[in-house]
Amino acid sequence: MDGGAQTKGRGGTRTVDVMSAIRAKVAGRALSAGDRLPSIRSLAATMGVSPSTVVEAYDRLAAEGLVRARRGSGFYVSPTVTPPLALTQAEPRRDRAVDPFWVSRQSLDTDAGVPKPGCGWLPPECMPDAALRRATRALARSDASVLTNYGSTSGSLALRRLLLTRLAEDEIEASINQLMLTGSGTQATDLICRLLLRPGDAVLVDDPCYFNFRALLRAHQARIVSVPYTPSGPDVVSFEQILAAERPRLYITNSALHNPTGATLSLPTAHRLLTLAAAHDLTIIEDDIFSDFEPERSPRLAALDGLNRVIRIGSFSKTLSASVRCGYIAARADWVEHLVDLQVATSFGGPSPVATEIIAKVLVGGSYRKHMDELRQKLTRARRDVARKLGALGIEPWLMPRGGFFLWCRLADGQDATAVARAALEEDVVLAPGNVFSVSQTAQNFLRFNVAHMNDLRMWDVLRRALKAQAG
Amino acid sequence: MDGGAQTKGRGGTRTVDVMSAIRAKVAGRALSAGDRLPSIRSLAATMGVSPSTVVEAYDRLAAEGLVRARRGSGFYVSPTVTPPLALTQAEPRRDRAVDPFWVSRQSLDTDAGVPKPGCGWLPPECMPDAALRRATRALARSDASVLTNYGSTSGSLALRRLLLTRLAEDEIEASINQLMLTGSGTQATDLICRLLLRPGDAVLVDDPCYFNFRALLRAHQARIVSVPYTPSGPDVVSFEQILAAERPRLYITNSALHNPTGATLSLPTAHRLLTLAAAHDLTIIEDDIFSDFEPERSPRLAALDGLNRVIRIGSFSKTLSASVRCGYIAARADWVEHLVDLQVATSFGGPSPVATEIIAKVLVGGSYRKHMDELRQKLTRARRDVARKLGALGIEPWLMPRGGFFLWCRLADGQDATAVARAALEEDVVLAPGNVFSVSQTAQNFLRFNVAHMNDLRMWDVLRRALKAQAG
Secondary structure, three states, X not given: XXXXXXXXXXXXXXXXXXXXXXXXXHHOOOOOOOOEXXXXXXXXXXXXXOHHHHHHHHHHHHHHOOEEEOOOOOEEEOOOOOOOOHHHHHOOOOOOOOOOOHHHHHHHHOOOOOOOOOOOOOOHHHOOHHXXXXXXXHHOOOOHHHHHXXXXXXXXXXXXXXXXXXXXXOOOOOOHHHEEEEOOHHHHHHHHHHHHOOOOOEEEEEEOXXXXXXXXXXXXXXXXXXXXXXXXXXXXXXXXXXXXXXXXXXXXXXXXXXXXXXXXXXXXXXXXXXXXXXXXXOEEEEEOOOHHHOOOOOOOHHHHHOOOOEEEEEEOOOOOOOOOOOEEEEOOHHHHHHHHHHHHHHHOOOOOHHHHHHHHHHHHOOHHHHHHHHHHHHHHHHHHHHHHHHHHOOOEEOOOOOOOOEEEEEOOOOOOHHHHHHHHHHOOOOOEEHXXXXXXXXXXXXXXXXXHHOOOHHHHHHHHHHHHHHHO | OOHHHHHHHHHHHHHHHHHHHHHHHHHOOXXXXXXXXXXXXXXXXXXXXXXXXXXXXXXXXXXXXXXXEOOOOOEEEOOOXXXXXXXXXXXXXXXXXXXXXXXXXXXXXXXXXXXXXXXOOOOHHHOOXXXXXXXXXXXXXXXXXXXXXXXXXXXXXXXXXHHHHHHHHOOOOOOXXXXXXXXXXXXXXXXXXXXXXXXXXXXXXXXXXXXXXXXXXXXXXXXXXXXEEEOOEEOHHHHHHHHHHHOOOEEEEOOOOOOOOOOOOOHHHHHHHHHHHHHOXXXXXXXXXXXXXXXXXXXXXXXXXXXXXXXXXXXXXOOOOOOOOOEEEEOXXXXXXXXXXXXXXXXXXXXXXXXXXXXXXXXXXXXXXXXXXXXXXXXXXXXXXXXXXXXXXXXXXXXXXXXXXXXXXXXXXXXOHHHHHHHHHHXXXXXXXXXXXXXXXXXXXXXXXXXXXXXXXXXXXXXXHHHHHHHO
């Protein structure tokens, strides 16, 4: 199965020679678009290399797009040479409306080098790099089935058992059949929406809330209603009125280190929410993705409720890796059974065993806990420093969060965050304007900052200019 | 970030000593459920090890579930010790109805050791093991951003450029903005259904067809209609009648090496289908996941149509790895733009960069093409040998496929495939009974066999007994 690579190992330079020879023929028009390349045997003979060396060279040229294979009839010069795409592809789309997709599309599709104070994740230097590389090397030595087979429909048993112990640390007692792994935290929420929602159902979110909740609910054609968020959680008076008036099927929230505000749910509010949820038969999705950033545990709806009408979801994308995709759902066992069927139907099987293997290996070692301890301290300093710098620009945090990397900030009166974000994007800086988080569109002079992405001096200059352009 | 691991590197045995000491205390009831473990410092002093060694040991015991950390207040013995779950979890559910989920749930959740002649993928020994391990080792050395960041919303540019050259080999000319990567081939189909379908829309599938199409369409609350499949494609007369009568929005099919029959679409039928699709404004999803198993290229709807009303999807799960999840969609650029938004909303970002990095590395080397050449020959022999053995049991292939690993077989008259599959499952052999593939439920005496999973002698005994039980 491996001859090509052995050839490469033994004679990589010979492969490169053959590639150069063909490139030269094309450059010199000795071979033009559509022409058939010399046969493997003949070129091998001419250049005095093995046929497999020529195959390797032709395959790599095909990978580059210069030539194409036609099964059973050899290789041909490509009719059109693919243009270089890296730049155009890395460019975000500046023209699109500032909708709930705006920040994600801009943040995800912008070059790694571009400052992203608006993005929702941490830069590589904040992730457990050494542990990830160790886990990946170990993966390369694992059983063939781990590298080649679908996983079980609920995902790696080892990782689920690890998660059970971590849930227990948050005082959430769950059995293994109440826990399933998903392709990501977003997919976890999506599966639950598939199970519980019908088009037109009302769904309650916080105002402000994580913008992608809005994007996801649009995809489900849900009727989105929102409740004002306070420093101790959603406003309980409005919450009760909305439950009575709108009869939402679902409420989606973050209890600890709420996105975007960084606020924390208080115990009285948590208790009140659960009482109202019971009275109105409301199901709650508690997205606990920022849990590990807390200095100490705060109230959890899932813990108080005992996974009865509260569904706990999470992922590892904020603390371990956003590249190794995996999320989870902890819920009533009968719901999990249905959700597993839905995941089979829509993704076939659980998350990639390659992904769950890497995550489990990183979590088992003591280095992950040590990494998080250091990261929490690092972010505490960054929140303080960035808040001070923003203050100098007349930008004030709505509150100072206990943990995490977000600062939800109010601009000086009269400044429009969307206009500031557009101006900054013109200079390749991606900001997160308040209204992408606000169903009621009442956050026009708020911005969400990610303190871990704000070391870049040019970014601060761009921000100053963008604000000044507004003020003037 | 890495102290714990260094400790492990220097003194793994000391860590194990500490773990054993704690286990002994728990076993001997010196520490019971809920008790606080000795403080890090005190135990480090007592045992003459470094505090980080104790932390490492406590963390590993926490991973095992024996103890639990409470942030800020140390470690405690778990109130309940998690029971061993491996067996119960590996057990498939025997009681559930034989629905479209039946084969997938049984195949995915059954132990690796259990013979799966009914499953839809290849065993590890048929996958490019060495190339996958090489790619994984290379991944461990790649940029930190590859290991930690979300990918771009359309997925790895390098892999998309590779795919463009492979599509060109099938005479499908596409530009980079017509191609997006997804979490899997199933997710590709799911995203398209989200974009094009509303609950109640009619969707046309082949009869028989891949059972998960039915599961997926149920999740979308589509009205599923089916067209009889012939050895040269769907029956064109019925196809036209159904288009006129049911006005399906979408038709989902495999053109080359159709699942489950292994049949191949003929050029005249392909042309007729596209003419009828144009006349009735039908969109077609061509799932080309078995493309690389063809001995030589056969007609493609996407190639004839030029990605106008045909959407080409595929993945690498059958030829490269089902663990490294990644699929793709090639379609009209304006549809791809909407599909990317939908993928952001429902999965956040494209597929895992870790996955696309591994796949791109395997595809570039010449070893993949060599691997496929050898695999095609191996499967040709396996199809012939298995067909002969089945013939001896009175089981006849509906046709002998040009490639791939499926044999769609008719049982002797009067034998019920579902009953045979249930009997075989009682002896831990997973079969694929015909009716899970049949919307009209007219395949009750067909079974789909996977020739790559039929070397197990016990499996043949189980099959004989299951057939005899039926005959008698």
